[in-house]
Amino acid sequence: MTNPDKHVVTIGLSAAIVSVVEDSPCVLVVHASGADDALPFGPFDPMAHRTLESGLRTWVGEQTYLDLGYVEQLYTFGDRGRHTLNPGENARVVSVGYLALTKQLGDSKAPDSIWRDWYRYFPWEDWRIDKPAVIDEIILPALEDFVASAPDRSCAELRRDRVRLCFGDEDIGWDEEKVLERYELLYEAGLVSEASRDGRIATDGVKLLGDRMMFDHRRILATAIARLRGKMKYRPVVFELMPASFTLLELQRTVEAISGTRLHKQNFRRLVEDQGLVEGTGKFNVPPRGRPAELFRFRREVLRERPSPGVKLARQRTP
Amino acid sequence: MTNPDKHVVTIGLSAAIVSVVEDSPCVLVVHASGADDALPFGPFDPMAHRTLESGLRTWVGEQTYLDLGYVEQLYTFGDRGRHTLNPGENARVVSVGYLALTKQLGDSKAPDSIWRDWYRYFPWEDWRIDKPAVIDEIILPALEDFVASAPDRSCAELRRDRVRLCFGDEDIGWDEEKVLERYELLYEAGLVSEASRDGRIATDGVKLLGDRMMFDHRRILATAIARLRGKMKYRPVVFELMPASFTLLELQRTVEAISGTRLHKQNFRRLVEDQGLVEGTGKFNVPPRGRPAELFRFRREVLRERPSPGVKLARQRTP
DNA sequence: ATATATATACTCAAAACGAGCATAACAGGA
DNA sequence: TCCTGTTATGCTCGTTTTGAGTATATATAT
Structure with a gap:
């Protein structure tokens, strides 16, 4: 295994803690004024933590004073460039996302942590009243541009299919479980602001969708919603x-x-x-x-x- | 984030590469003579690998000369003590498991890598001919001992329920998807040899079940089988x-x-x-x-x- | 031709599903 | 008191899906 030092990374643990308050699906975010919302998170400490999950529980306990009940691992993300670093850090961060569920309770007691309706980050996902207007008014037109701007014909075909699969049409309806696929498509198309932050795409004059989150936390939240929507069934x-x-x-x-x-x-x-x-x-x-x-x-x-x-x-x- | 050095770990990437050859579900293992079978694996290199998955593809390509098609991430394991280290290594290893599927082909071309029927590692999982005899003859009696040896009454109740859920009874039948739950139960009960290797349990005179694998690879394989059995549907x-x-x-x-x-x-x-x-x-x-x-x-x-x-x-x- | 083995078509009842009608139990105002 | 609005709950009915077969077709070997 050659030189072990070059294989060294930091593991970030993040939790999407979900609760439903008065018919609103909420996620607990730590909200430092000025900065983007973030999920409760912290690095995995191999000395102190026996398992990844116990590490997560420790961090969450410190940051939110919550004692988590149901916890489930979601996914491990390691894409270069999608976890932006804080100044002074230089290690590559691999990010393990978790889903946690908790019963509704009063306001969170910890400073800076608040419950937020998750549709604030994913306004196109709430079809309870009606199909969200943003889909026909903004998303689909913008995605048509994305299809049109494909470098070649077969790439355009692929993109068109993805749009259809993600947002449906007459034949195939809305699939509420494809939350992550939709977010990733919007990310690639430069329609969510994380894309430009990560240096992916120059989004000049494009209306950006939903609130942005720190690091790859909106991606983790998308994974959490998708998992919960599926598992529930x-x-x-x-x-x-x-x-x-x-x-x-x-x-x-x-x-x-x-x-x-x-x-x-x-x-x-x-x-x-x-x-x-x-x-x-x-x-x-x-x-x-x-x-x-x-x-x-x-x-x-x-x-x-x-x-x-x-x-x-x-x-x-x-x- | 205090001292960054203390958060440093190595990430191991392992793949359960599956193929079905003549009605046998096979997994590709690297088989060094004398040592336990292992899944193809290698450390994640943050400099060379853009994503975890591309890192995995690189390692697998080198070790098996296989070009993977379908690949899906399974789970990230970080339990202390369940990934035994090679001599000379000292970093904590966190292990990301993958499932890969490939069409049947001739013998693997790489040295030391061979296809093995996965039921060699999980003999209690093959109900195609009949309920495997090992369940009634060995597993269930041994698990009754495990229940009986519980420190207190409520722990015994919990253990009894787990055994019932995992291996079924008249009311609840066999659930072929609970592969991981069953393996973990057998591990805790000291019925698979990884348990004693990891220093968990002194298994003296107990008949151990199935072939053992290196590190936590049998656990990853159990996860892979469970995922495939579920996803297929x-x-x-x-x-x-x-x-x-x-x-x-x-x-x-x-x-x-x-x-x-x-x-x-x-x-x-x-x-x-x-x-x-x-x-x-x-x-x-x-x-x-x-x-x-x-x-x-x-x-x-x-x-x-x-x-x-x-x-x-x-x-x-x-x- | 006969027996054996596999492939494929078709039946039939039970269970599950999707949509909607009907009725019950409350509050408040005419 | 009776009517209206509102939510809860019971029940029906046609359609689809599922589970378990039976029946028939097309091979080979003898």
């Missing part, structure tokens, strides 16, 4: 975001917040109940209007039963 | 393992080799054809016996169509 992870008891509509709104789509209410209930994911408590809430709804709780036993299922998305047709 | 990745044309039975045998289970033939055909994954070529094979079968090819277009599906597992009941 086949593992009961949403319940990590719910309080001890909740109405089925609250559960539905949480799922919708994450997936960024609307669901068919009656079918959603049927799926959730038939799969044995919840059980009624016999108690009811006191709504400001309308019939009171029963409060349910997560049936923790499902984790010990069949290959515990997730919350199927029973999509709502455009009514 | 919702993305058309099996075709990376198939030649340009093949019969539907050959395709089925490949899927079965990977999943380690038997499938219902007629339903398998129906699913594969209905999803538009293949198209007939009009040519037929010349079998040693039985009716000739049409040769099919992968419809590459599906990649540009709907959220391209995978090969559903239409399970065969025990007949």
Whole structure:
């Protein structure tokens, strides 16, 4: 292995900590005034940390006073140039991203850390009300330019396909899981400001999309959203975001917040109940209007039963 | 960030390169005589490698003369003690595992690298003929001891549940995707020899299961198998393992080799054809016996169509 | 021709899914 | 009290998908 010194790198640990507050999917960011938002992060210390995950928990604990419950590793990014360094640092940084889920709680107690709606960083991902206007008004026209500016015909074809796969058309609809593919496409097309910061593309006069984040943190957040949107469907992870008891509509709104789509209410209930994911408590809430709804709780036993299922998305047709 | 030197680690890149040869799922290992089998691997060089994946491709190219097609990152392991070091090295190694798929080809041209049936390392994972005898004869009795030796009652409960979830019972059957969970359970129970090598457990007189591998490579291979078994079902990745044309039975045998289970033939055909994954070529094979079968090819277009599906597992009941 | 082996077509019932109608239980105002 | 708006919950119904076969076709070997 020749000279070991030349193989030396620093490992950055970053966490997308997610919570759903009042129907908004939120991510915890550390917000130094003037600087871009960042995910809680810190370097892996091979002396102090037994595992990567325990290192992450330590850093997050220090920075946010949060004790993480559910934690899952996402991906390890090592692209040259996509993790910009702070002045004075010179090591190459390889970045391991994590997803963490936590129940909603009051404001975060740590200084400078705040919960932010994640659609602030990905405004094209929220289809709950309607198809976001920014797609037809800005994204697709700009991506057409990107296709047109391809160096040759076959590259243009590839780009056109990617745009179609990412943002859909009449035949193939919207796939809410392709969050990372869409972000990477916008990055390559120079439509998010990280691209110019990383020296990729001169974006003069182009309207840039969404808020930017430090380092490669928006990329990690995109990975986190994609993973959560997918995993939710086949593992009961949403319940990590719910309080001890909740109405089925609250559960539905949480799922919708994450997936960024609307669901068919009656079918959603049927799926959730038939799969044995919840059980009624016999108690009811006191709504400001309308019939009171029963409060349910997560049936923790499902984790010990069949290959515990997730919350199927029973999509709502455009009514 | 205090003293940067203390955050310095080496990143090891390892690849589980998979191919299916004559109904056997194979993995390419480098086999130095005397030493344990290892996956092709090498350190990440931040100067020479632009991305982690390009670093991996370089190493694999040098060690196996293979030009990888499909490559996907699996997981990053950094547990202290699970990557044993070579003499003379002292850096902490963090290990990034990859899965690569390649079509069957002749013997590998590189010295010391050979294709090995992966069930050699995981004999309990092949249910194609029948439930492997080793499960009832060795694994389950040994795991009962493991449960019984728990320090307290609640720990024993947890262990019992894990055993049930991993190896199934009457209610919950076999879940072929839990490859990693099973390996980790056996590791903790001291039933695979890496556990004693890593100084975890004194396994005196216990029959150890499967062939051992270098470093944490068997753990990476378990992750690779699990990922492939899962991904196959919702993305058309099996075709990376198939030649340009093949019969539907050959395709089925490949899927079965990977999943380690038997499938219902007629339903398998129906699913594969209905999803538009293949198209007939009009040519037929010349079998040693039985009716000739049409040769099919992968419809590459599906990649540009709907959220391209995978090969559903239409399970065969025990007949 | 007969037996054996594989390929392929087709059937049929059960389960899952997608969409929507109908009814129930609350609040507030006419 | 009764009507209206609002949310909760129950139920139906046609379609699709799945699981498990049965039936038939086309080879080879004897």
